[in-house]
Amino acid sequence: MAEALTLWRNGRVATCDESMTVFEQGALLTRGGRIEWVGDESALPEFRAPAEVRDLNGGWITPGLIDCHTHLVFAGTRATEYAQRLKGHTYAEIARAGGGILSTMRAVRAASEQQLFDESAPRLQALLAEGVTTIEIKSGYGLTLADEEKMLRVGRALQHAFPVTVKTTLLAAHTLPPEYKDRADDYIQVVCEDWLPRLHGEKLIDAVDVFCESIGFNLAQSESLFEAAQALGLPVKMHAEQLSNLGGSQMAARHRALSCDHLEFATAEDAASLAAAGTVAVLLPVAFYCLAEGRKPPVPALRAARTRIAIASDCNPGSSPGTSLLLAMSMATRLFGLTADEALAGVTRNAAHALGEQAARGTLEPGKAADFVIWNIRSIEELSYWIGFNPRRSVIRAGRVTL
Ligand code: DI6
Ligand code: FE
DSSP states (O other): OOOOEEEEEEEEEEOOOTTOOEEEEEEEEEETTEEEEEEEGGGOOOOOSOEEEEEOTTOEEEEOEEEOOOOOOOOSOOHHHHHHHHTTOOHHHHHHTTOTHHHHHHHHHHSOHHHHHHHHHHHHHHHHTTTEEEEEEEOOSOOSHHHHHHHHHHHHHHHHHTTSEEEEEEEEETSOOGGGTTOHHHHHHHIIIIIHHHHHHTTOOSEEEEEESTTSBOHHHHHHHHHHHHHTTOOEEEEESSSSOOSHHHHHHHTTOSEEEEOTTOOHHHHHHHHHHTOEEEEOHHHHHHTTOSOOOOHHHHHHTTOOEEEOOOOBTTTBOOOOHHHHHHHHHHHHOOOHHHHHHHTTHHHHHHTTOTTTSSSOOTTSBOOEEEEOOSSGGGGGTOSSOOOEEEEEETTEEOO
16 A cells, blocks of 8 residues: 655745755655655645645755764763863874874773663764754774674664664774784774675675874775775775875775765865765864864865865764754854855755765655755754754654654
8 A cells, every 4th residue: 555645835945956946835745755746836746645734834844964974973072182182282192192082992992882872872862853864973983893893783773763864884994993003004904804894794884984194094005995895885985184185085086985074185186086086075164173173175176176065063072072963064154165055955965975875865856765854944044054053843754753
């Protein structure tokens, strides 16, 4: 029996499609979890089956928000390191002294799977409260096979427990674990030859990421990881050009990576290569703000090259301890110079591309997921305008009201 139709009428619908089409007197027809039709209510097609009618009371509608870059699963905090950074110690200095990511690694290794879930769930709920319906969650604080597996299982468990689509990413190449001190090549080899096939076999990973950086992994090690991932049919992503330029974006573009993320040290040539490869530039303004970085990503060059630009929270305990995608939108406009439309596309359509999910979600178009948000706003620009205020009225995921 066909699922019932629902007519969502009397709304102002921002589809976030490539043209950023808005229907001022718009309506949606949904069937189960899919969009069947969207447009001006005056052009509503005839439909046979009885439809439930929901009045949007003139509210603005956007696609469900997509947070395409998070390290949301972790234990403990790094507030003491933040206090040290306020006194002038640098992120890299703290990392080299055995803090930073390794500090969170010790907490994650000591935590049970349940503890990890319990500490991560409130952070996810904060993002869902702002209209997030799809989220990417990375591993990368376990740095042993068992602890990376534990993190990835928590990512999958969060999808089962909450109304959200979770895409998991293996970031075992986040930093070198102490067991492999001074043996980065050996570590990359065990990740490529042992961890990747096993975790992929357990269906725990949807993509593979690497921190290609002076305090992370070099270009050759990153490329080995990409080749191993792609040999298994897994898409790849990269933390690229965050603190320096190792040529990561160029290599990622050669491998048609889904995304390159951070990009403060990317060049105009990198922007052109990303655009040509269809690799999304994911900007992470909260990390830029928290690390008090001086150099901004080359947004004018990305715009000129027509590189897709996405924005994400980068929720993590070290460089971006935040759980607000709306704040990331505000920062992306004010700190990086994105327009309001670019910011909205950055957390919908382009964020979907950064996850390889563009066929399924990210815009309000027939055939896509019936994931959308109803907002208490007067104009769509309010979504990157308010700071610390959440104008969300309701969230619909897979055609059902979840908030
Ligand atoms: N770059 C970042 O900003 C985060 N990871 C990365 O590769 C920082 C993660 C942390 O400090 O815990
Ligand atoms: Fe990150």
